[in-house]
């Protein structure tokens with residue numbers, strides 16, 4: 001979902017882009033097959049492309065699958081980052097590692113970059129380890145960009161927090177959304193622009209690059225439903241205790257984006273701005289507006 005957006009915008013800005021993939025060929029960029037968990041493959045691809053910068057948005061993002069298969073989560077979300085970081089260091093390429101609000105416990109909320117991470121599930125643990133691996137790219141050569149509940153128009157076969165609401169409500173189907181879990185929903189287009197600016201300006205260290213609004217998942221689903229002109233009354237609020245998730249979720253993993261808002265020209269969008277832009281993009285894609 002995010003990788004496609006970054007490639008689309010990087011090409012629009014005139015960059016030469018190699019889009020690596022494992023199973024699903026990308027729409028844009030020079031496609032290169034790569035299983036990032038294999039060091040020799042990573043080194044071969046980085047040598048071939050000889051990039052100025054590497055943006056790693058690949059991950060095992062299914063939180064419950066990570067809980068079931070923690071070793072696989074570690075391979076994809078952490079060990080593969082060490083391979084990328086070593087190659088980035090060897091080839092003097094700047095590395096942006098995309099990470100997550102799930103590195104935090106969720107006990108506090110509105111986390112800033114200086115708050116200590118303390119993940120509560122295997123996905124969060126593997127991504128935190130990935131952040132540490134990114135440092136192997138060398139001093140002054142890496143940035144960790146943390147996002148939260150990323151949404152946008154991506155691959156149709158892989159839904160997200162906003163497309164799920166659209167798909168279900170437009171068919172008149174009821175959905176249940178948790179009202180006791182808070183996050184900072186991040187529109188993929190906004191995030192891709194922030195990441196590209198990080199690349200171009202070589203912004204260093206950890207950055208919270210999520211949306212700017214702390215909101216619970218139920219209220220966010222209602223916002224998306226209403227913005228899209230759908231019947232938000234079909235969304236039923238529930239407590240997370242009623243959902244049989246394998247992995248524990250952080251209660252409030254919302255992120256403080258003040259640092260990012262101060263450093264970047266592309267500002268983190270509010271939830272309302274993100275929802276409006278998401279709706280506008282749908283209309284552009286449908287050819288209804290320019």
Ligand SMILES: NC(=O)c1ccc[n+]([C@@H]2O[C@H](COP(=O)([O-])OP(=O)(O)OC[C@H]3O[C@@H](n4cnc5c(N)ncnc54)[C@H](OP(=O)(O)O)[C@@H]3O)[C@@H](O)[C@H]2O)c1
Nearest residue numbers: 001002021022023024035036058059061100147148149150
């Ligand atoms: N989605 C969210 O709500 C969310 C929230 C916070 C942070 N993030 C972070 O944002 C980033 C992007 O998330 P997303 O939702 O855009 O992810 P996504 O749609 O699930 O895409 C992840 C991609 O990783 C690739 N991949 C998986 N294993 C690989 C391997 N061994 N080698 C090479 N590629 C591999 C997959 O490629 P193929 O399709 O070709 O197999 C897939 O397209 C991730 O780092 C994620 O942790 C996401």
